Amino acid sequence: MEEMENKQLNFIEEIIEEDLKAGNVTEVHTRFPPEPNGYLHIGHTKAMCIDFGMALKYGGKCNLRFDDTNPTKEDVEYVDAIIEDIRWMGFDFEDRLYYGSDYSDQIYNYAVEFIKKGLAYVDDLDVEQIREYRGTLTEPGKESPWRNRGIEENLSLFTRMKNGEFENGEKVLRAKIDMASPNINMRDPVIYRIKKEHHHRTGDTWCIYPMYDFAHPLQDAIEGITHSLCSIEYADHRPLYDWVVQKAGIKNQPHQYEFARLNINYTVMSKRKLRELVEKNYVSDWDDPRMPTLCGLRRRGFTPESIRNFIELVGVSRTNSVVDWGLLEHCVREHLNKTADRVMGVLNPLKVVIENYPDDLTEEFTVENNPEMPERGTRTVPFSREIYIEQDDFMVNPPSKYFRLKPDGEVRLKNAYFIKCTGFETDETGKVTLVKAVYDPASRGGESPDGRKVRGTIHWVSAKHALDAEIRLYDLLFKVENPDEFPEGGDYKQNLNPDSLIVLPSSKVEPALADAKPGDRFQFLRMGYFCVDKDSKPGALVFNKTVGLKDTWAKIASKG
């Protein structure tokens, strides 16, 4: 079995395997419980991969359950987006799409049972008073004067709460546990509150809504969840989770296990901040390719495979940690290297005239689409007297080790000819505007019969045949590792990277790209991976830079 091959288990897998072995459970059943109050981001994919991944690995099931017990924060708008993101990530909840709000009656009935068992009471204290009575981290709380109401009175009051006879905040239902508990969550937590709000699913049916701590364990129990996986901050709530499940008399009790959230440097994950970036137009929208949202990453050109692999590499533990954004980039490169077709695109064009090449001739070269996947076949690329090369691929006074084109220097045009620079023109600022060269007809296809070597091979496009394209160069959203570190009185937004987006409006790409469709991914030879943007149209191509190729030359050059 695959479990046998995979010796190194994370702590959750160990728990699951023990449960399976000991017969505590016969099948693993997990759930992915997003609250529909925002877009999913890369941080959520960790929980998603673990929740769905554990079910997959052990042949069990994973439910999608929208945790929608708070009508004031949630919206249908997000439901569809979240479903789309989960499917895009490649996870399948089959027909098990649930909403916490679907269990409103059952949860309510449990609450009534709790009252009958003397485990819950209606409290008249207001928010302020409840806070005071709760005590502090170091001092115990004290009991509410309403704590010992009779069961009948509680029942009647709770019914009247449900019937809308009280206003928001007037009364709450509390679990009767222990006001002196060292764990604040056990100091008679509120389990139902009055909210006369419209709910995105249940409409105006309810004016009382259960709190997470009461609803979640019961939802898990109702769905037959075996392992309820969540993040570390819920660890303090576990005693309450267990209390609810136990007092409710659940036969096959679900258990909660916590793991550390995913943090990544050079970005932010909080919903509040992401929202602010969108609303104040620091980015174009939730799917801006610089955003760590799944829709943003998708538009940027990231693949679900690479994200899943990233999460796999990050691992599962209970330790707070910050993962390098570079690891994510590594994962995309690795995947795209194997799968993306290669094409030639010149980001910053510089015209080269090949003076000994016939004016009216066009040749076509056959080139392979992907050296990593020969089965991807070949395509033809036109060649003519005038071509564009990258501005960075020509230097008048190059440093040593510069293998590209330079005065009197020879370079190979990928898949075409050797050319030798014979001169160049500049404008009044000294900027090179045109390069003159001659080609060696004998080097057709990129090999010279006399066996002479050229160190540099550069990409190019035929000027006559090139397609215009807009290219959007994306970089890190923040210029510092931890955007939340800023001088006194400052703000995380001052850490925004001013160069996170550079638009190149007049790049040149090869004609094979004429009918590239939004979402198509390519490797622009020597430049990086690019994805056709949704703004792209035939005749007005737009490419997003997903990630650059590793650039050894940039490293050498920066060292001087």
Place this chain on the structure above:
RNA sequence: UGCGGAUUGGUGUAAUGGUAGCACGACUGACUCUGGCUCAGUUUGUUAGGGUUCAAAUCCUUAAUCCGCAGCCA
């Protein structure tokens, strides 16, 4: 100062009393019609002190540091 969690190279993560390993990064070198890929190699680590043991990242102990918790949010 209460309760709960955590601490292994630059980063992330293994080793469950018996050779501190893997991945990313960095650095060499080889190869190359992508300064990509690939391949070979190098580098850096058990928070600290004490103890048990033939043997400790692992067990005991004392401390330090970091994170979370006082919503009618999830």
